[in-house]
Amino acid sequence: MKKVKKILVIFSVLLFNISKAQQFCDKVTLLLSSSPNVDFTFDTFGKYLGGITENGVSQLKVTVDNSLTNNPDCRWNLVIYIDNSSNPATPSDEWELLTPHSSSGTTPKINQLQIRVRNRCNTSTTGSGFFNANVLPGQPIVLISNTGITIPAGSCVSNVNGPGNYIKNYDEFTFDIDYRIAPGLSMRSGIYQLRLKYLLTEAL
């Protein structure tokens, strides 16, 4: 009897794990076809007051493949996590200060970074305009969300999340990222840094 119970327990664990982590897609790949470093230098008043806009400096290309399993539940998410520091002294809502140029002024906030995510079909749920990077610690900015409903490639609407790739569906699986910063005249001068983590995941 004891042996039977052991077998049943192990079998249950096996079934539980299978149901918890079942894979619907065969492969997800995120390609960054641009420089991983974006630099903003503010050295004139015009730049401080008017800001600097860098258009298309980041480009993401998505590939989500389910050609082997052909599972209809294969969907994907695309989000941004903003990481500001390896230094625990940096407040969660501020840029990381690498080196100061002066001692007066306020440290820029993360939400002064504006982002625009675009492709020809406007599939990003963030819309077609710039948005402030307002995030709570550990919370992502959602570009393509998991609604539980598959919007197939080729639909050319918001939140296309079905399998596909940037070669066949360029206007839905390629994202051009624009950045804008307008610091104003009260910031503490120095060199600051942020890390943007673009995360493509299979939607479970």
Add this chain to the structure above:
Amino acid sequence: MKKSILTLAVLAGMATAAFAQLKDEKDVTITMDLQPILQLNMSTPSQLDFVFDDINKYYAGITKYAATVLKVSSTVNWDLYAIGISNGNVGAGYWDQQIKYGTGGSGGATNKLPLSLVELRQGQPNNNATAATGAFKDYSAVFPPVASPSGSNSLYVDPANAGTPPTSAMKYIAGHSGTTATGADGVAGGSYLTAGGLTSNYYYSIDYRILPGLPAVFPMAYDATGVTAKDLVTANAAGSYAQPGVYTMNVQYLLLEDQ
């Protein structure tokens, strides 16, 4: 039986590992370099001449209104002050004598004219100097009358002739000595381009006055604090007066980060 259990356990582990969520990640690092910028624009002539060729000019002085206009733009907190300097060919802290007229006068004539005989008046008061400790925090007072000499507008000159900024007991055009807080001794970053109006803290018109007096002893010359008189009689001896000639000096305006 034990082998079967082991096999099932291995299979369970493999199943868990084989069906982990698929993901891929790419990182972009954004670097922002905010460079400190301080700009002081002076849209007026850099050469001012005061010619005393009439008794009235000696007695009442010569005043040049709005002869200098200063416009400030800064991305950091800032201070602005004026300082009198010369080449020191007569001595440190004195005007440079270029020409002596005639024999130079009698025994009481002196060519040691203190740089602080120049008076300034700023059109916009210093609204960011609550931490100042001296008798005069800026140059916003009206020019004192001839009959009541005062150091309220006397130009700051470094007593050590080292170009040292004024202390909290001396005069600043904007901001002041120290880094206590914006408003106390520093002006917030900004620009005359966006902060206009009659009460702008980023725009200053400067009047100049030189009042030799009769005799020419320059009664409005005071020390760096504006408290101790430095006219020619007080600084030298009774009977002293300015030697006729051509003299030159430099008024330097300095815009610097709040300090």
